[in-house]
Amino acid sequence: MARKSLKDLSGIANTIARSGAKPVERSARISAPALGALQGSLAAIREIDPELIDDWGPIDRLTEFTTVNTDEDAESFDALKQSIRDGGQQVPILVRRSKTEGRYEAIYGRRRLRACRELGVKVRANIQDLDDTTALLAKGLENAARRNLSFYEKARFAEAIRAAGYDAATVRQVLNLSKSGHSHLTKVTDGVPTEVGDQIGSAPKSGRPKWTALADAFGAKRLTSASALKVLQNNLAVGSDERVELLLKEASRRGAKQGGPAQQVVPIAGVSVKASRAAVTLTAKKSGASAAFAAWLEDNLEDIIIRSHAEFEKMNTQDDS
Structure with a gap:
């Protein structure tokens, strides 16, 4: 099957634009080529049985990485389900045809797909024939036009794209990053153990300085995976941003102890x-x-x-x- 090129992102951008999503300030750089022609994509929208749709590609939302679901995550998902139950699914997900006859792969919209699956209703999906790189760019475009990924979600998404075999240039294009911006993300994923990041969560209010400080704490051995997980397990009731703060305080305490006078x-x-x-x-x-x-x-x-x-x-x- 022929896959579409990058210029065919116009149809995807059209669907996003018609949904009423407000782009962030920097999104023009990402979406300008895709917004050149806003027509045709709505004709590709179908209602599909959710059971015929499989996940595809690197996961972008950290709640899909983690085993820890906060009350905020649960409330947000319940609100989405209630909205679809009461008023139907307003924004279609993006899928492409699978190599398996009669099945599809979800490019973005996993939460909407899950909600429709749990409600037992068909999901509205925009069907596009996309190659892997274009699909990743579409995922990045959708994130830019809706709710920005947190700093740590971007770091993990970038890591997942690289793990899937793509080069650094593709990562930067998908996430609209400079080389230095990509380097900052890599420092965090290299420094903070994955199992610790899973337990922290997305931390939407914690930006680069806090995550870099946390990576430095692991690099300086002020924190280990075992010590960090112990702190987190003892504070399961707090939010993800509070978990970052707790670990930074623990690192500071251990650093002060290590830097004290010789005993x-x-x-x-x-x-x-x-x-x-x-x-x-x-x-x-x-x-x-x-x-x-x-x-x-x-x-x-x-x-x-x-x-x-x-x-x-x-x-x-x-x-x-």
Whole structure:
């Protein structure tokens, strides 16, 4: 089957424009080629059984990544279902024909598709023959014309596009990014463990500075995946932006502890352990009461460290599970 080129985004843009969505200020740069001719797409709208539609491509909304559904997410989805129940589906989703005869792939509109599926009604869909790259651009255009992705959602969407095999130039085109803007997103997805991001959620009010600070905290070992997840599990009732703040506070607390004055402990006579931000130092005097122990320690130190490290790894694995 022939796939349409980028110029055929005009039909998709037409559907978005007729739906009443207000574009964001920067959307002109994205949609200008697509808005050149606003005709024809409404003729491609059909009512389709939701069970005939499969998901396609990288997921853009973080609620679809996460296992944590906030009350806000639930209320928003319930409101969407109620709106469709009362007044019908006003804005069609975008689909393309699948390689499997009689089936379709959803490019965008997954929440509307899910709502129609749960309501047991057919979904209004704009059927377009799109290649993969054009489909990604359509998804980016739809996001720009409706509710902008949060900073972290953009970061995860960019990561998903790359994981699907597309180059950095395509990522920047889909999300309307500069090279530096893309670099900022990559720093966050490289620095913040995915499982932690899943538990945080979209954090719509948390922008680049907070997410970059969080990535830096993981890079500096002020936070680990295990310690971050423990904080989040103890605060499940708060929203996603509050979760970011809690982790930043935890990182700050740990950083202050690590940056404090060196502390020294003397467990036995002649043996001391000194801990500072830079190192942990063990000293055993080879004279006096600790002489024999110091000689034994020197002979067995390598084995002691190896066994202690193995025990640490075992404990750390249990914490992460």
